[in-house]
Each structure stands twice: as C-alpha cells, then as structure tokens.
Amino acid sequence: MNITIIGTGYVGLVSGTCFSEMGNKVYCVDTQESKIQDLKLGKIPIYEPGLEDLVVKNYDHRNLFFTTSLQEALKDCEIVFIAVGTPMGEDGSADLQYVLDAAREIGEIMQKPLIVVNKSTVPVGTAHKVKRVIQESLQKRDLNISFSVASNPEFLKEGDAVNDFLKPDRVIIGTEDKTSEEVLKELYAPFGRNYDKIITMDIQSAEMTKYAANAMLATKISFINEIANICEAVGANVNDVRRGIGSDKRIGYSFIYAGCGYGGSCFPKDIRALSKIALQSGINPRIINAVEEVNKEQRKILAKKIIQHFGEDLRDKSFAIWGLSFKPETDDMREATSIVLINELVTKGARLKVYDPKAMEEAKTNYLKGVPNITYASSKYEALKNCNALVLVTEWKEFRSPDFDEIKTLLKEPIIFDGRNQYNIKRLQRMGFMYYQIGVKEC
Template sequence: MRIAMIGTGYVGLVSGACFSEFGVHVTCVDKDAGKIERLKRGEIPIYEPGLDELVARNVAAGRLSFTLDLKEAMAGVDAVFIAVGTPTRRGDGHADLSYVYAAAEEVAANLDHYTVVVNKSTVPVGTGREVQAIIRRANPDADFDVASNPEFLREGSAIGDFMRPDRVVIGTSSERAAEVMRRLYRPLYLIETPIVLTSLETAELTKYAANTFLAAKITFINEIADLCEKVGANVHDVARGIGLDGRIGKKFLHPGPGYGGSCFPKDTLALVRTAQQVGSPLRIIETVVDINDKRKKQMAERIVAACGGSVAGKTIGVLGVTFKPNTDDMRDAPSLDIIPALQAAGATVRAFDPAGMHEAEKLLPGVVWTQDAYGALEGADCLTILTEWNEFRALDLKRIKTLLTQPVMVDLRNIYNPEDMAAAGFVYSSIGRPAMPSQNV
C-alpha cells in the first residue's frame, strides 16, 4: 500500500514512520523546505525516543521519503492523511482549522484516482463533512471518501502507542474507505487490537472526549492533593486506593503542577467552545480548564512560600521545563507560568532540562541555562523540580546541599520520599503529602 502524509510535525512524522514500519510506502509532505531537507539528511526536528532510528531504518529500506511536492506524493496512493496543526484560535478558543482546510484544497487539486482522505489532525465535530464539501466543490468529479482516524499518541512513548495501541478509531460512512483503512492497520489485527468503526462525527468527538476525560482525571487528583494537605492525608495512598478500582484505573492519578502539552490544553478548550456553540455546555470541562489555568500560577506561590514568603533577590534552581519528560515540547508547560512569576517576584532563575532548553530559550527570557542539573543549583536558595525526568530521580543529595545556600527543595512532581528528604536534612515541600520536619545532618 502507498499513502501520503501531509505534515511532518509530531503526529505526521511519528505516524508516517510507524506506517512505513508496517511495510506501507509513505511519502511525508511539508511546506517547510528547511524541515524537509533536514529530514532527508536524517535530522529529526522533534525529540521522541526511538524516532531517529525508526526513520533511518525505513528511509534506508525505501519505504519512507520526504518531499515538498504534494502531487508527487499523491501519485498512486491508497490514502492521503491530513496531519497538520490545529492550534487554539486567538480570541475565541476554537480550534484553528485553516491548515486543515488549506490541505483539503490542495488534496482536491491532485485527486486523479480513488483515494481515502483521512483526517489525522485533532479536529472538532463537523470538520470531516466540511473537508468533504471543500474537496467536492473544488473537484466535482473526484473519486474519494473522507475518514477520521484520530491519534492517541503520548509524547515520550508515541512509537509504542502506535505499534501497540489500546484501540484504533476509524470514522467513515463508506465501506470502501473502511476496507482501505482495515488493510492499512492489518498488522494490528494480528495482535487483536480493537478496531472501532464509527461515523465521522463520532470519531471526531471520541478524540476530544478521551483527552478531556484524562484532563479531568488529572485535575481531580490535583484537587484531592490540595485537600490531602489540609487534612493530613497522603494523596498517593488515596490514588492507589481508588486506582485499584477497575472502574477508575490507576493511570493519570499522579498529582502535579497541572496538565500541559500539545493536546490537553487546546483540546479541552476547543471542546468547551464547540459545546457552547451548539447549546450543550460542558460545565465539568469548563471548570477543569479554569482550575488548571489557576493551578499553574499557584505553583509559583508554593515556591515563594517555601523560600520564606519572598524570592526577591534570591536564586531559584529549576530542574525540568518541558511539560513532561522524554519530550522537548514546551507547549503550555507549567514552567511557562511558574518561571515568569518567580522572575516577576524578583528571583533569578537557573535551569536545566535534558531536551527542552533549545526551545525554552525562546520562550523564557532571562533564565540562566546550565549544562547539567548540578549547575542549575550552584548558589541557589531553593531547588524546584518541575519535570520528572529520570535523571532527576537519583540526585546526589549530599552534593546538592553543598551547592544550595540553604537545603530547600520544592518537588512539584513528588519524585522523592518525604521521610528520606527529612533524614537528609532538607526542608522538603511536595504535593498532597504530609510535611516532615527536617533532621539537621
């Protein structure tokens, strides 16, 4: 089989590379000439574990290629995937579909045989029908069907998510299109992956419903964590106690500074706007969005409190700035709220992140970037952990105490044990767990 993938961002590049690993011939298309040239040289524009090897292997095998020419990419394909960005539209919170619709116009101009046009981008309900209408208006004689095939990839583990998914959702009213999609995903049938066939609208809504539910779950445990602090309970024990209930499940029950990234913030907001537009408001999700926005700002206040109520003239050492580990993605990362708030309060911020500093430099002016974790802590008055990278889980605590002006740690990801930190002589603050008095050592 042959497919074209429009867009070489996170979704397009990962999906294209993974399809090629299935044995499909994939041509990835992008308008960014620089990006295409870098990809041809084997340079991967995003940080995703294992993606560089996957791309190199399939390029060498002749199954994966990159081009600026959509007409060339669509020659003889069974399907063309639209995997372009749908960022939040400025001013109203709706998803910006201009890139999707522009891609549909270009696809229409190059349709010369039966082709399934697949929306891989995260799009609001009704987008598939509009893509269908755009193509039909532009090319009335085209032989095509439109399908929705939302992605459920987690940054940092996207390749595994694609190769061993919980399910594949395909939305289409055409059996002809459904058969093409079944053949594309045939390798997953062999491992008995559930294939959920639905209407276009159902598939589109399923993607948003999944992401907003997970965002709500994160927000729920964050609020429970705040309550735990007030009543002396331990949020991790609560999370385990409820997570072992099969109706609830243990995933996404880890407290922290709030969700971020490329999906949850924009998707929760887009679904809220869609629901309001059709007169069926989602009050729960509206509240989730509001709580999460406020929570990220409140995290800076926790750090200030741990520093005695003021950070004016102080230095804060920050470990991790990406929204989660194993990615260089800075989109809606809590650090984008926390660090500027600390700077506005008079603090100097020294920071280190294993993968995100190149991108973060553009977004966080005034930060002193260091070569490793210990460099960020040299002369700092407080250590703050914002992202739970594995290399931060076993820091040399004795060395840290010699670097800090005072042994204060604010762990917003709860990667250390309060008893161990107290025994090591740290004034340790975490999320949703009882404070332990420091033992001077």
Template sequence: MKIAMIGTGYVGLVSGACFADFGHQVTCVDKDEAKIDALRRGEIPIFEPGLDALVASNVKAGRLDFATELTTAVGEADAVFIAVGTPSRRGDGHADLSYVHAAAREIAGALKGFTVVVTKSTVPVGTGDEVELLIREANPSADVVVASNPEFLREGAAIRDFKFPDRIVVGTDDERGRKVLGEIYRPLSLNAAPLMYTARRTAELIKYAANAFLATKITFINEIADLAEKVGADVQEVARGIGMDNRIGPKFLHAGPGFGGSCFPKDTRALVKIALDHDVPLRIVEAVLAVNDNRKRAMARKVSHALGGHIRGKTVAVLGLTFKPDTDDMREAPSIPLVTGLLDMGAKVRAFDPVGMEQARAELPDITYCDDAYACVEGADALVIVTEWVQFRALDLGRLKAAMKQPVVIDLRNIYRPEQMAAHGFVYESVGRGTS
C-alpha cells in the first residue's frame, strides 16, 4: 500500500521506516529542508539503535523516500499518517495541536480518491473530530476517513516495539478505514500481534491512560524506595516481590531519580488538563506529577548528603545525561534538575554521556564535558550515575577509585551491589538500599 507519513520526528521516522520494511511504499514528509536533505544522504537526526540501517536498506530498495512537499505523496496515498509534534503548550500544560491542525488543513487540499487519514501523534481526546472537521471544511468533497492509531514505542527499543507490539490500537468505526489499516498491519499477523479496534475517542484516551499508569508505577516504586532506605529494606527485592504478582508485573518498578523523556511528563500533564476541562479531577495523576518533580530536585540534595552536606567548590562527576539509555533524548531528563541543583549549591560538574552530550550542551551549558567515563571522574569528589547505559555497568572499579579525589559514588540507578562497592573501598549510596 502507499503511505504518506507527515513528520519525520521520532514517531514518524521510525513508523515510516518500519512500514517500508513491511513492503509498503512510504514517503516521509517534513517542511525542514535541512532535515530532509540529511535523510536523503543517510544521516539520521535522532539516535535509535538500528534505525540508520533500516532507513538505508529501505531507501536502497526503493520503498522509502523523503519529501518537503506533501501534495504528490498525499494524492497517491491509501493512508496518510499525521506524526507531527504535540509538545506541552507553554503556561498551561495542554498539548499544542497547532502542528496537527496545520497538517490536517494541508492534507485536505491534496486528497484524491478514498484516503484514510490517521493521527499517529499523541493527541487529546476529541482531536480526531477536529481533524475531520478541518478536512471537511477545507475540502467538502473529500472521500476520507479519519482514524486514530496511537504509538507505543519506547525510545531505545522502538523498532522491536513496532515489529513485535503488545497490541495495535485502531480507532475508527468505519469499515473501510478498518480494512485499510488492517491491511497495513497485516504483515504483523505472523507475530500474532493483537489488532484492537475501538471508537476513535477511545483510542485517543488509551494512549494517555497507558502513559499515565506507567508513570504512576515509576513514581510509586520511587516513594517505596525512600521508605526502604529508612526501614532498612532493599527496594529491588521489594520490586521483585510485588512484580511477581502477574496483576502488577515487573516492568516500570525500577527505583531511580524520576521519569523524564518526551512522553510521560507531557502526556500526564495533558491528561490532567483534559480531565479538568471536563470537571473530572485526576488526583492520583496530579500527585504523580508533583512527586516526580520533587524527586528530581531531591537528587541534588542526596549528592550533597553523601558529601557530608558540604558541596561548594567540590567537583561532581555525572555519568549519563539522557533520560534513559539507548537514546540521545534530553527532554525532561532527570540529569537537568540534578546538575542545575548541584551548580546552585556551588559544585563544579563534569559529565559524560555516550551519545547525548551534543543535545545536553543546549540544556546544560555551564558544565565540563568529558571524552569518557574515566576522564570524567578524574579528581572528582563524588561520582553520580544518572543514566544506566550498559557502558557504565562494568567500570573498572580500581581504576575508578584511583582517579577520584574521594571514593564517593551515588548510584541513582542501582546498577552496582553495595557489598561490591564496599569491598573496593567506596562510600556508596544507591536508591532504596541504604548506605554502605
């Protein structure tokens, strides 16, 4: 089938490349000429494992191409996916739908024949109704079905998530629309991926509800971690104990410095605003946001405590800046309030991240960036592990200690064992496991 993907951000590029890999003919459209030129040269604007090879192979096979103008791609398409950004609107937390609305109006003028227009972007409930209204106002004769098909991709594992999904949610009551989207996703039938058909508004709410629930799990285990430290329990064993209950499951029960990234903060805030617009306060989700924000700010105090409460003039080495491993995404990363808090306390900060330092410079310009982990810790009074990159899981602890001014390690991801660090002579603090 022929597909036009409007937007070449994270969702659009990954989805477009995967659809092409299924055998469909895909054109990814973006108004950013520099980005399209780079994609045509094989340069990928985001870091996602395996995406460069996937794009290259499908471009070579002639199934994937890129354009700055959508008229031809939309006119020939069986389905047009809207995958533009919906960032939090400044001031109120609502999702900014200006890019979605602009795309809908432009798509309307290019439609030819029956076409399914699909919102792939994360959008508030009722956005599909607005998109359909905009299209019909701009092109009353359009033979179009507007559907919702939310994405559930994890950064760092997006290609696998797309090809081996837990579920595919298709929001439309129109049989023609269901048939087209069913055909687009038919290659996944061999993987037994469940295709779930719902009403359009239901599909839109599923996305927000899923992200809010996962954010709640993270925030819950982080509060339990604080309690575990006080009572002498091990939060990792607590998480394992409750995660073995199949009603709960083990995923997203990893204590740490709080959630970040492009989805959970933005989508939980937007869900709260949607609920308030309908006079339905979501107190639990509101609390999740408040607790998560407080936790991020508390991490700098945790570092200060490990250094005896005196941090001014001391050097702190930070390993990991992105909000999670296997991505270069710095959006709402816990490292930002941590580093900002350390600087406010008078510390000097050195940092290393395997792929995220270029993006981090825009957010954290007043720190020293290093070439590797060992250069980062040279002469440091404390080391803070913020992102659990695999490169940090097996550091040479002897070399680490020899390079540091003081052997103080604050492990915010619990990737080392307390007894292991104690044996090497470190003062070691983790999350929810006490102090050695």
C-alpha cells in the first residue's frame, strides 16, 4: 500500500519504518528540514534500539522516503496517518493545533480519495474535528473529493518501540465505515500472523481506549508508590509486598515497581488531558486526579530523602546523578523525574555531576540548559568522584550491577539514594553503605 505519515517523531518514524519493513511504500513527512535531511543521510534524530538499521535498510530499498513536502508525499497515497505531537495545553487539555494544522494541509493538497487516520493521542471527538477541517479546506478549493477518517491510537513504548510496533499486543482500529476498516485490517494483518490482534470499534471508543490504557498504567504506578510510602512509615518492605501481590494473577507483576514517580511524553500529559475531558463532560475524575497528585509528590521523594539526611543547606554538598532520561533505553527527557530532582537540589545550593548513557546531549542542549552547578561526566564512575552521595534516577542496565567497591572508593561517603530499588539491601549493608530505597526503611 502507499502510505504517508505526517510527523516523524517517536511514533511517526517508528510506524512509518515498520510499515515499510512489511513491503509498503511509505513517505514520512516532517516540517523540520534538518530532521528530514539527517534521515536521508541515515542519521536518526532519536535513540531507539533497532530503529537505525531498519530505517537505513528500507530507505536503501526505496520502500521508505523522507520529505518536507506533503504534496510529494500525497501524490500516490491511499492512507495518510497523522502522528504529530499533542502536547499539554496551558489549561492541561491536549493541544490540538498540530493535528488540526496537518488536517488543514491534507485538505489543501489532496487530489484523490484518501483514508485519514489519526495516530496521535487525542480527546474523543477529534477525528470529527479533523473531518470538518479537511472538508472546509476542500470547500475553499471548490472540490468534492471523498475521504474517510479513522482512529488508530498507538501503544508503542519508547525504548522498545520497534519491537512493540512489529509485535503489538493489539491494534485498535476505530472507523465510521466498513471499507476503511477492511483496508486498515489488511494493512495491519502482517503484524498479527500468529493470532488476530486487531480490535475494531467506533472512532470515539478507539480515541478513549488510548487514554484509558495510559490512565490504568499510571494508576498502577501511583498506587504502588502510595503503598511504598505507607510501607516505609510502618516498617514494611515494598519490594516484598510487590512480590506478594504480584503473584496474584488478577494483579500481576508489571507496573507495580515502587519508584520516584512517572514522567515521559505520555503519562503526565494524557492523565491531565483525561481529567479535562472528564470535567468538560460533567464527570469529576477523582481517581485520575489522585493519580496525578500522588505522582507530583512522588517526584520530590528523592530530594526529600536527601534533605532529610544532609539538611536544608546543600551548598557544600555534591551529588552524582545516574540517569537523566525519563526511562531506560531512550534519550527522551520530556517530563523526566531527573529534572524535578535536579531543580530541587540546585535550588538548595547543591553541585551535581550527572551521567546518562544516551540523554546527555538532550540535557545539555534542551532540558537542563542554563541550570547552574551541573557538570556532565563522561562515565558513571567519573560522576562519583568527590561526591557526597550517589543518586540513581533511571534504571539503565549499566547501573544494575555496578562495582560497589569502586563506588565506595570514589564517593566521599558511602551513601546511595536509589529511586528505582535496584540493589540488594543486605549486600550494601554488609559493605557499609548507607542505602536509601523507596518504600523501605533506610539502612
């Protein structure tokens, strides 16, 4: 099939590349000239395991094209996906300007019938707005070209996005007509060869499914973090409690790891957006609001523990920060917990030495630009030199089994604040570390 993807970010680039991998001819369009030029040279603007090889291969095989011209991309196109950002607006609701701009551009350019599929995460009713905007653009051109809209929210996880797209748990397709449903089912059939993963429904339910999925996952995180804080207060160990409850099949082990809160490009904005959607529909979203409130506090927990240990004045203290990205295997720092922690510590006068395997450039050029008292270390061990403590924020694999003797030698004091409960308490105790976890009394 001939496909166009508007927006070449985490979702658009991965989706376009994976569709091309299945033999479709795919045009990826972006307004950022430099991004498109880099992609043509095989330079991938984001870190996503396995993506680079697939992009280069399919570009070389002429299945995958990159352009800034929507006109060029829509020439032979049958299905166009909108995969642009839907950031948090000022009032917390999803900002639809990029989605509606893309819709307007489609209406201004299309020459023949199309299926327009919205892949961005958007409030219920957006597909109909997209339809209206395209119709208005066509009317201005005095044209009557048939098109249909559909919703196909994306569930990939950054850090494992290629795998998730190629082997999805499910594909949600929301349509208003049988023809589009059949075409989209055919497009996705190669991604579910061993069993049918496609779930079809109306457009509104498809749009809502994405928010409900993210809200459920964020709820699990805030739930276990609340349990962790209670554990700490009553002298229980949340790591044991997790094993105890996870063994119940109705609960399961995933997404119940206590930690220093969720971040990222999706959960914070989608939770806020869902809360807005509910309020605008006359529903008081009590659970959704509590999930966000718990998370806001949880993101401060490492700073609180550090201040409890060292006192309010951190001017003569320095800390090694391991991990900046919002989760491992990505360079994405959008809404990362590290930013909250770093700002809290710097405000108290602390000096920080930070290290992340992939997100250092993002930090320097965007998210921590201008933040004082930060040194960027060239390795995890270099970050430790002469620091008062190590603070683990993101659980990258290279932080999982570090050389604790080396850590002890390099730090001024053997103290670790672990925001992801990665290490063996008894071992660190034996080695003479003061070790703080989340949801466990310090030892």
